[in-house]
Amino acid sequence: MIQVDNLTKRYGSVTAIHDVSFGVEKGRIVGFLGPNGAGKSTTMKILSCFMPATGGTARVAGYDVFSQSIEVRRRIGYLPENAPLYPDLSVASYLDFVAEIKGVGRGERRGRVAEVMERCFVTDMQNRLIGKLSKGYRQRVGLAQALLGDPEVLILDEPTIGLDPRQIAEIRTLIRSLAGQHTVILSTHILPEVSMVCDGVVIINHGRIVAQGTESELVQQVFPTARTEVRVAGASGDVAAALRAVPGVVTVEPLPARDGTVGFVVESAHGHDVRGDVVRLVTGKGWALQELHQVGMSLEEVFIRVVAGEQVAPDVVVPEEEVR
Amino acid sequence: MRWVPVFKKEMRLYFGSAVAYAVFISFLVICGIFFSSIFLFYSDASMRSFMQPQFGQNLNVIENVMRPLFTNMSVVLLFMMPMITMRLFAEERRAGTFELLLTYPVRDGEVLAGKYLAALALYVILLALTLLYPALIAYFTRVEWGPIFAGYFGLLLTGAMFLAAGVLVSSLTENQIVAAFGTFGILLAFWVVGWGAEFAGGTLRSLFQYLSIGDHLDGFTRGLIDTKDLVYYLSVTALALFLTLRSLESKRWRG
Numbered sequence: 256m257i258q259v260d261n262l263t264k265r266y267g268s269v270t271a272i273h274d275v276s277f278g279v280e281k282g283r284i285v286g287f288l289g290p291n292g293a294g295k296s297t298t299m300k301i302l303s304c305f306m307p308a309t310g311g312t313a314r315v316a317g318y319d320v321f322s323q324s325i326e327v328r329r330r331i332g333y334l335p336e337n338a339p340l341y342p343d344l345s346v347a348s349y350l351d352f353v354a355e356i357k358g359v360g361r362g363e364r365r366g367r368v369a370e371v372m373e374r375c376f377v378t379d380m381q382n383r384l385i386g387k388l389s390k391g392y393r394q395r396v397g398l399a400q401a402l403l404g405d406p407e408v409l410i411l412d413e414p415t416i417g418l419d420p421r422q423i424a425e426i427r428t429l430i431r432s433l434a435g436q437h438t439v440i441l442s443t444h445i446l447p448e449v450s451m452v453c454d455g456v457v458i459i460n461h462g463r464i465v466a467q468g469t470e471s472e473l474v475q476q477v478f479p480t481a482r483t484e485v486r487v488a489g490a491s492g493d494v495a496a497a498l499r500a501v502p503g504v505v506t507v508e509p510l511p512a513r514d515g516t517v518g519f520v521v522e523s524a525h526g527h528d529v530r531g532d533v534v535r536l537v538t539g540k541g542w543a544l545q546e547l548h549q550v551g552m553s554l555e556e557v558f559i560r561v562v563a564g565e566q567v568a569p570d571v572v573v574p575e576e577e578v579r
Numbered sequence: 580m581r582w583v584p585v586f587k588k589e590m591r592l593y594f595g596s597a598v599a600y601a602v603f604i605s606f607l608v609i610c611g612i613f614f615s616s617i618f619l620f621y622s623d624a625s626m627r628s629f630m631q632p633q634f635g636q637n638l639n640v641i642e643n644v645m646r647p648l649f650t651n652m653s654v655v656l657l658f659m660m661p662m663i664t665m666r667l668f669a670e671e672r673r674a675g676t677f678e679l680l681l682t683y684p685v686r687d688g689e690v691l692a693g694k695y696l697a698a699l700a701l702y703v704i705l706l707a708l709t710l711l712y713p714a715l716i717a718y719f720t721r722v723e724w725g726p727i728f729a730g731y732f733g734l735l736l737t738g739a740m741f742l743a744a745g746v747l748v749s750s751l752t753e754n755q756i757v758a759a760f761g762t763f764g765i766l767l768a769f770w771v772v773g774w775g776a777e778f779a780g781g782t783l784r785s786l787f788q789y790l791s792i793g794d795h796l797d798g799f800t801r802g803l804i805d806t807k808d809l810v811y812y813l814s815v816t817a818l819a820l821f822l823t824l825r826s827l828e829s830k831r832w833r834g
Contacts, residue, residue, distance in 0.1 A: 300678070303682040304681070304682055305678050305681055305682050306831065307831070325684050325686070328682055328683060328684040328685075329684040331682065333679065333682045335675060335678050335679055337675065339674050339675030339676045339678065339679055340676065341588070341592065341674075341676055342674075343591075343592050343595045343596045344588070344591060344592065344595060348591060352584050352587065352588045352591075353683070355583070355584035355587070356581060356584040356585065356683045356684075356685055357683060357684065358581075358684065384595075400679075
């Protein structure tokens with residue numbers, strides 16, 4: 256549905272994005288992650304036909320964003336950063352304008368506008384001037400205008416910014432409900448949001464894509480080993496050495512001792528669950544097993560590691576300092 | 580036909596904010612002052628012509644009331660038109676709404692048409708309100724409507740040209756004040772270029788005369804519709820709108 260190939264954008268001598276390539280399949284929700292100034296908004300502006308790329312191509316729904324921009328624009332809903340709206344229009348008249356310009360017929364316009372206002376929880380503010388709305392309401396009106404015209408592709412630049420926690424939950428549910436019929440690409444820097452809402456992740460840093468895939472793929476790429484925490488009481492002898500001897504274990508790191516117990520982090524290869532062997536080992540030695548659990552690697556740890564460039568998966572390009 | 584929603588939105592913004600009313604009130608108050616002083620002077624003159632019939636031989640309400648009124652109105656327009664056009668593109672660019680507008684399935688030309696026609700519609704309403712003055716004259720004396728409508732047609736063309744220049748300047752900046760003053764400066768230059776014609780000679784003189792707005796409006800106020808003047812107004816308007824379209828397209832390129 257979205258296919259981006261070798262996209263590059265320069266503003267004068269500053270390269271905002273460099274050789275960016277990714278694809279989004281129909282009906283999927285992809286999160287665009289990156290620190291501030293990484294090139295998320297630039298990519299989205301190109302995808303929404305607001306500005307042309309310096310190099311490379313981007314296709315949305317099979318149409319080129321530059322040469323067939325009207326066709327692309329018929330099929331997208333775009334929410335720019337900070338949801339720019341007309342402060343002197345009321346919510347309802349603004350949405351009516353958007354519906355008309357997107358080609359929603361006169362007969363169904365009123366119904367469509369009412370429907371998106373309902374979905375985005377702004378019906379109670381429909382006669383209020385947009386300039387008098389709070390940031391959260393403005394954001395939701397911005398989302399409502401993107402949904403008008405039932406576009407196949409939604410491009411949402413930080414859709415939940417400025418919302419309170421309950422509103423964030425509602426909007427996430429709304430975006431989640433779009434999956435299947437709509438293809439969504441959203442940018443955010445709230446990492447748990449990506450885990451909750453998105454099917455796939457693209458991480459961008461300094462204008463380059465540093466990792467992409469599903470969350471579990473990324474975890475496996477970035478952290479080649481699974482971690483298991485073990486805590487044993489009444490241990491005698493060298494527990495670490497005994498653990499190291501368990502098949503599949505790569506390294507054993509000690510944890511601080513607590514209440515007369517000793518703890519270790521056991522790293523093993525992915526897909527190789529060592530917990531059964533650890534239990535047999537511990538009980539066989541007559542020690543008391545106090546704790547045993549796998550430590551999940553969150554997207555946050557992936558993000559920090561990838562963006563900081565500490566450790567990078569083999570098929571991932573090392574980001575260079577290019578953007579000043 | 581996608582210009583229609585843009586047109587409607589601009590009209591809502593003109594009347595939803597105070598812009599339309601501010602322009603209407605200031606224009607009508609100033610023109611009302613002009614009209615009443617000219618008309619009072621005229622009635623005084625016609626009273627005196629009763630006493631001295633040879634003095635009032637060429638006393639004519641078109642020549643002595645409407646003609647100076649049209650000239651005065653065109654000067655006031657010089658100040659008013661930039662107020663109407665300054666926000667059209669500059670405000671949207673500053674607020675970032677332009678970014679969203681350009682991602683809707685609408686062509687640059689349709690955006691321009693909607694905005695320009697909205698400004699023109701506001702101006703036509705403004706002109707229509709000033710029909711009160713000739714109506715008042717017609718209440719007191721017999722008037723010939725032909726030259727009055729020719730004068731209004733001239734004012735319509737002048738305003739259309741001013742608005743086109745204003746739209747062009749507004750498309751070049753993000754700052755509304757720059758847009759207003761830039762437009763005002765350009766229009767004023769087109770106005771005063773006629774004064775320079777008096778001191779210039781040869782080709783320069785006829786060039787200055789051709790460029791001057793005042794010289795072209797003069798015919799209309801006398802009830803004369805000349806092709807030369809029509810071509811002047813329409814070609815300058817078309818050129819300004821064409822350049823606006825180019826400027827919008829270049830913005831798209833540069834991003």
